[in-house]
Amino acid sequence: MTSRGLRAMRIWGRTAAMLGGLSCVMLLSAPAGAQRERRILMLHAYNFMHKAASLVGASARERLLERSRDKLVIDADFLDLIRNATPEKQEEMARHLAAKYRGLPLDLVMTVGGEAFPFLLKYRHIIAPGVPAVFASVSRANYAAQNAPRDVTGIIIELDLAKTISLAERLQPKATDLYLVAGSAPIDRRWQGVARKVVQAWAGKYRVHELFELPIERLLAEVAALPPDAIVVMLTVFVDGTGKSVVPGEVGQAVARASPAPVYSSYTESLGRGILGGYSETFEDHGIAAADLALKILDGADPADLPPRSSPLQAYRVDVNALRRWNLSESDLPAGTAVLFREPSLWQRHRSIVLGTLLVIAVLLALVALLLLQRHRRKKIQEALRTSEERMAFAAKSINAGLWQYDPSKKQFWGTDHCRALLGLDGDTPLTPETLLGAIHPDQRELVRGFLDGESGLCEPHGLDLHVPRRDGSSRWLSVRSQSRPGDTAGDGQLRGIIVDITDRKIAEAEISARRQEVAHLMRVSLVGELSGAIAHEINQPLAAVQSNAHAALDMIRERTIELGELRDTLTDIVSENHRASEVVTRLRGLLKRGEARTETIHINGLIEDTIKLVSNDAASRGVTFRHSLAEGLPDLEGDAVQIQQVLLNLLMNAMDSTLPETDRLVAIATDMTEVGEVRIKMTDTGQGIGPGDLHRVFEPFYTTKEHGLGLGLSICTTIVQSHGGHLTVENGPEKGAVATLLLPLATANAPAP
Known part of the structure; x- marks a missing residue:
């Protein structure tokens, strides 16, 4: 079955389940923001058993509710005009409808089926005066006979009987007998007249037999006796020859079941019930077209500007099962014929399953391909990794x-x-x-x-x-x-x-350290040599005092004029001067001793004062004055005191050498703490400073501005300070002279918390 046929069956099923009473009301809320409520009255010509009219009404109702921008209320009434055919009954029904919908303003009336159209035109002034109307499933002859007013429009059904007979002629070219089947209702008789005119075109080819207005039992008996090569055309049978109302679709199904010859019809409601087919249009498309006209009128269009029209979706439609039953060939069908109810293929029946299976297979194949590709890549990567490891191991070993x-x-x-x-x-x-x-x-x-x-x-x-x-x-x-x-x-x-x-590097570093210590020791010896005169003078003074006090004590003993108090003072002076000389020798021995560096606690202010004492006599001979401002309470440092004293001594000697004779020869020494927790030692002289070209080279080995200098002093000092985790800088003062700044970290126990 095609999608259109399936849709028709679906709509019919919904309609049959819904139509349990005479009237049905359906509501649908319009999109957000809509305020109007519109009401439509749908009048069905027949009762709900007539499938064709029900399909038209159901598809129109679905279209209206789907496309309307307003809130719709759709009322439906089945008039059953085949049974209520007399004017008295119809007028009574019209007044019943008027009373039923009194007080409910109607915006549109829609008729479904050929008999409802003239009924509405005749009684509209009673049912819905002045309300525009849209008709559906009205033949062109029926519309032309009614002289409809301008505010009535609709969809004309084009059931081309001639093309249905042409279809039979193509499928049964050897047929000689043509049988026409119709009932006794007014609509059936209209079809009789139409059929008589149409078959005149085949008067020379077919013997035409009219099976009109027969009782159902006799009709089926006549049909059962037809020759197999005959052509049977179903028109409409709403009432049989006894006046009994029947359903046309059910009659068509019974005729097709009884007939040995193919049965044709222009009504699609008989397709799938044994009828072979014909030239027709679907009733659901007919209802959709009528609903679209109604929506335009509800949106404000003038019905006079919307003339009646026919549905463009007309085509040959046949039942493939009927073709097979009567051994007719599909190849004889006209081009574009819709072949319905074909047994669906595996693809059509299980499309989603087939698609899912194919998708799963495709995914599995893709996974297999991906795994193979991954395996290939993995092998290449493993090979590359193995090669890389071998190269790396070889390079590392090299x-x-x-x-x-x-x-x-x-x-x-x-x-x-x-x-x-x-x-x-x-x-x-x-x-x-x-x-x-x-x-x-x-x-x-x-x-x-x-x-x-x-x-x-x-x-x-x-x-x-x-x-x-x-x-x-x-x-x-x-x-x-x-x-x-x-x-x-x-x-x-x-x-x-x-x-x-790094064994060789460690050995080289140890040798370099030893050479550096030897050089540092030589530098200390050199400094002591420079201070030898001052040191000798400093030692001679206490020794001379010792000698004088000793002679005085001997004189007291020789003259036997010993006064114990005076003797005690003399001996005390001897001890004191001896201690003074011993301190000078001790400081000198500490400065001159050699050996590996050792870590000890350093009291920096005391070390500075001891160093000043070493050079005090030399400074006095040069006329250099020391002014020191040593911060109290400085924490202890850790390091080699001899090496730090060497740095201080070298800086003091450089400062004294830099002072000019014609100026105030002053060397200022200050200590304090920095913000980051380091001890800062600053030495400032009153010399001429360092030339711009020399300032960045003062720490280079063997670079010196002194006439007899070696250029190793500041280089060795920098190495010593860095080994203690400190920093040494030299710069020119703001006015004159040079400033040497030494930064040393605190001992671990005194270091500030991070």
Whole structure:
């Protein structure tokens, strides 16, 4: 069955279920914002058993409710004019309708079926005076005979009997007998007249037989006796020869069932009931066309501007099952014929299932193809990865490095063979956190354990230098560098990195450190040499005082004029001057001693005062005055006091060398705390400052502005300060002279909280 035939059956089913009484009211809310309520009265010519008229009405009602912009109220009445054919009954029915809808303003009246059209024209002044009307399923001859007013329009049904007979002629070219079937109702008799005129065109070909106004039983008996090659054309049978009202569709079905010859009809209501077919239009399309006219009138169009028209959807329509029953060929059908009720193919019956199955197959094929492609890509990636790993391992081995990876969550290590060799592990020894800890020096195990447990900020690039003792008594130094995978959170992601043998670098660094200490010691010796005259003078003074006090004590003993109080004072002076000389020697020994750097607590203000004492005599001989402003309560520092004193001594000597003889030779020394928690030592001289071309080079090794200088003083000072985590700068003062600023971090115990 085609979609149009299925739709017709669906509409008929809805209509039959709905029409349980004489009147039916259907409401539908209009779109939001609509305010008007419109009322339509639909008058059916026949009772609800007539399928064709019901199809017209149901499709018109559905179209109206679907397309209307207003709120619609549709009332329907089935007039059954075949039974109520007398003028008295019709007038009584008209007055009944007028009383029924009195007080309910009608906006439009629609008639369905040929008999309802003249009924409305005759009694409109009673039922709905002045209300525009739209008719449906009215033949052209019926419309022409009524002389309809200008406010009445509608859809004319074009049932071309001649084309139906032409269809039979194409399918049965050898037929010689043509049988016409019609009833005795007024509409049936109108069809009799039409048929007599039409068949005159085939007067020379067919013997025409009229089966008109027969009782149903006799009609079926006559039909059953027809020759198989005859042509039977059903017109309409609303009333049989006995005056009994019947349903035309049911009569057509009975005739088709009884006839050995093909039965044709221009009414589509008989299709699917045994009738072969004919030239027709569908009743649902007829109802839709009538509804569209009604909507235009409700929207304000003048019915006079909408002349009656016919439906353009006329075509040959046949039942494929009837063709097969009477062994007729589809190839003889006219072009464009709609063949209905064809047995649906598997595709038509289970289209969604077939589509779903094909889709599933397509998806499965796509998945298979994707998996094959993925497998191919995976093999290529694995091969590329294997090649990359081999190249990386070779490159790492070439630079004496090993590759490793660690999963903190599983405590699992992976490393290359060269990585194991660097750690001194055998090839069959499992690489675990325990074996790693066992391979390194005991002093570093806690540090490495914190590293493995994720306590060292493993999301950022991280490094450790490991001391690894070897079985032969030697030891090696390894640099471990690691980084987590991008996007991993701390402690969750895998670590990967390299291990590089840095033993040679460590040995070189130790040698460089030793050479640096030797150079620093030589610089201290050189400074002491520069201060030798002043130091000798400072030592000679207490020694001379000791000698004088000793001679005085001897004189007291020799002359036997000993006064205990005076002797006590003399001996006290000797002890004091001896202590003074001892301090000078002690400071000098501390400055000149050599050896590795050591970390100790430094009282920076005291260290500055001791350093000033070392140069005080030299400063006095030069006429240099020291002015110091040392902040009280400064926290202690950590570091090598000898190295820090060397830096202070070098800066003081440079400041004294920079002062000019013709000016006030002043060196100012100040200490304080910075905002970030560092001790700041600032030395300012009154010299001529540093030339613009020399300022950026003062820290370069072997660069000097002194006539007999080596150019190593500030370079060594910078190295010492940086090794203590500090910073040294030299700049010109705001007016004259130079300013050296030394920043040193606090001891760990005194450092401010972060």
